[in-house]
Amino acid sequence: MDGKTERLFAVKASNRQKKRQWPTASGELNSYPMYTMPNSKGKPIVPYxxxxxxxxxxxxxxxxxxxxxxxxxxKIRTNAIRNVTGYKAKKDDNKILIDWEEIKNDKSENEVFEDGHLLIHGGTGKIVENLSEVEKLDARKGTNDYMGTTLGCIRICNLDVYLIVDVLSNYLNVKGNIELEVK
Incomplete structure (x- = not known):
């Protein structure tokens, strides 16, 4: 069978993360930990x-x-998984958190853990006022800024989320999944 693979459509996307010194939501030492979300049942859940x-x-x-x-x-759900380094809390004699350290295996190598539940989504966590009608459509649940940070998900603008869902919903219902190539 001859032919060439073509794109159906292309959307602008980002995959930016906040720089973190520690495996916490804010990246600060005493913020609450970020935990892995393995796709496989029974896999350990650890800070990362x-x-x-x-x-x-x-x-x-x-x-x-x-x-x-x-x-x-x-939320456009995917089956993507990644392997990440796990961390454990390091506490002083009074059980006060003083640091985070990488979890090591028997060979003193960083232990790797599964993290999944990765999405493609829009939103940026804020609603913007004084928008045109087209911008309002896109900003009903956030803004059109696809460059906001994520925890590893792919972020696209909300209007592109609507495009993908509208165009591909019937296909997904019939086929059960849609192939996704991430470069």
């Missing part, structure tokens, strides 16, 4: 520093109506 969405071939598995400012109108 979020990283990039993994490159490779994955599947879009669901369109979940959401409607929060943080994620936008839909």
């Amino acid at each position: 520093k979020p990283g990039k969405f993994p490159t490779g071939n994955w599947k879009i598995t669901a369109f979940e109506k959401n409607g929060t400012e943080e994620y936008g109108p839909y």
